[in-house]
Amino acid sequence: QVQLVESGGGVVQPGRSLRLSCAASGFTFSNYAMHWVRQAPGKGLEWVAVISYDGSNKYYADSVKGRFTISRDNSKNTLYLQMNSLRAEDTAVYYCAKVSQSVVVADAFDIWGQGTMVTVSS
Amino acid sequence: DIVMTQTPLSLSVTPGQPASISCKSSQSLLHSDGKTYLFWYLQKPGQPPQLLIYEVSNRFSGVPDRFSGSGSGTDFTLKISRVEAEDVGVYYCMQSIHLPLTFGGGTKVEIK
DSSP, X not given: OOEEEEEOOEEEOTTOOEEEEEEEESSOGGGSOEEEEEXXXXXXXXXXXXXXXXXXXXXXXXXXXXXXXXXXXXXXXXXEEEEOSOOGXXXXXXXXXXXXXXXXXXXXXXXXXXXXXXXXXX | OOOEEEEOSEEEEOTTSOEEEEEEESXXXXXXXXXXXXXXXXXXXXXXXXXXXXXXXXXXTTOXXXXXXXXXXXXXXXXXXXXXXXXXXXXXXXXXXXXSOEEOOOEEEXXX
């Protein structure tokens, strides 16, 4: 079935790095843009970044621009989020999400992963 | 950035009664392609969000017909005709006409 599974979360000290992965299955991964969305404990949803279906276009929220890098490996059906210079305010559950229409960068998110928790703390 | 404002913050509803959530955007969500890029999600406790409504009023696959969306431009509404126990959670609206994508602050629905 169509599925997204995140991994790579954990506890990290401020200023350190972490790389999240999102393994996709059940659909043609290379046809769809992918997004990262995060949710701080007890808070609402915050969009983080998007990468186009072929990896040629990437966009970021101002809050992570210059620190986070989104990438994908279509041969491995995997999405990544490299997070550098982590701050306490980056503490959140990170979800990967698939757009519902092929090729377009932004649309409804029809499939979400279960999320992976990132805690930035000394 | 487009600001999405949801009201109310929370709702306590008797099973079988209707519920309504408002979402207002700071800019029109009507695209030149004729579509309006407004979506509704439900996040049930302990789960990721799930898509309910796309492009204002279209129910996503498997979504019960007690859920309906309406509105245009900058003013949108999600209605539940008869709330059931399984509808508890936080409802979010989201726009995707412009990056950064933005979400409303959420409306928590609970059962009386």
